[in-house]
Amino acid sequence: MIRAAAQRLEGHARRTPLLSSPFLDEIAGRRVLVKPECLQHTGSFKFRGGWSAVSALDPETRKRGVIAFSSGNHAQGVALAAAQHGAPAVIIMPNDAPQLKIDNTRALGAEVVLYDRPGGESREAVGDRISSERGLTLIRPYDEPQVIAGQGTTGLEIAEQARAEGVETGDVLICCGGGGLTSGIAMALEADAPGLRARPVEPEGFDDVARSLISGGIETNNRQSGSLCDAIITPSPGEITFPIMSRLCGPGLVVTEEEALRAVALAFKRLKIVVEPGGAVALAAALFHADKIEGDAVIAVCTGGNVDADLFADTITKYD
Known part of the structure; x- marks a missing residue:
């Protein structure tokens, strides 16, 4: 499914590079390669998972439209994929999502429906109601086979690019929410680069995947909001993604919010890329938790760059 998704994505998704900086290598004490999916x-x-899922629908189903729930990045990925296929899209977003993500999703042509995440309203319940009323196909943000397959194309690229860089063993650190990207990359690496090990990275206080990997069962976060790393805040790992991560991934890593912000600033200063806090936790782990990482080189996936301008400006000023 991952290879089939890669074929459908050909000519539509960007092939993002591997970036490096000697300054980051010095901080980490090893070679650091960064996969900037923020680009x-x-x-x-x-966008990879959104396109994979939308393009896999039969034409009649796709014509009726799709629905998704997301704090912003899955929302925009599905919205753009649906627009490019000429399909209507409804996106359910938390009312505390960054305004930039809400505005961008609407600008991509999707209808945005807000729900009260801080108040405990269930996005799944809202999605089920609207999808049944309108006959829309629900595209889940991570616990969806075609979405996982699309995200897994990132891993196919990493495997090929790492070989070109002479890196055959080491840890691949992945910003992790529900585990769609992590499990997709883990399967791709198992097939094409078995010497590379996927490891999920989460923000402190929202480390459900790390705890689940330790306990062997699905753990849930006590809080569902309240972090600058909003892009990767989910209640728990998925029922599809967790068994994959449990079988293939190394131990999870957990970083503080301040470490994530420092990584945002360093990514801008040393790599000239814009990364949001939730998209920077993997880089933060590579830089500031080197003692928990194996190998002479580490690969970190910067997963998103949809950060509010004021937060970004304050961050790069504070941690300059």
Whole structure:
């Protein structure tokens, strides 16, 4: 499915490079290679999964439209994919999502429906109601086979690019919410680069995947909001993604919010890329948790760059 998704994405998704900086290598004490999916269409890897899922629908189903729920990056990925296929899209977003992500999703032609995440309203319940009323196809943000397949194309590229860089063993750090990207990359690496090990990275206080990998069962976060790393805040790993991560991934890594912000600033200063806090946690782990990482080289996936301008400006000023 991942290879088939790659064929459908050919000519539509960007092939993002591997970036490096000797300054980052010095901080980490090893070679650091960064996969900047913040340069992907809509500013995150989510376009891969959105296109994969929308393009896999039969034409009649697609014509009726799709629905998705997301704090912003999956929303934009699905919205753009649907627009490019001429299909209507409804996106359910939390009312505390960054305004930039809400505005961008609407600008891509989707109808945005807000729900009360801080108040405990269920996005799944809202999605089920609207999809049944309108006959829309729900595209889940991570627990969806075609979405996972699309995200897994990132791993196919990493495997090929790492070989070209002479990197055959080491950890691949991935910003992780529900696990769609992590599980997709893990499967791609298993097939094409078995010496590379996928490892999920999460922000402190929202480390459900790391705890789940330790306990062997699906753990849930006590809080569902309240982090600058909003892009990767999910209640728990998915029922599809967790078994994949449990089988293929190394131990999870957890970083503080301040470490994520420092990584945002360093990514801009040393790599000249714009990364949002949730999209920078993998780089933060590579730079500031080197003692928990194996190998002479580490690959970090910067997953998204949809950060509010004021937050970004404050961050790069504070951590200059």
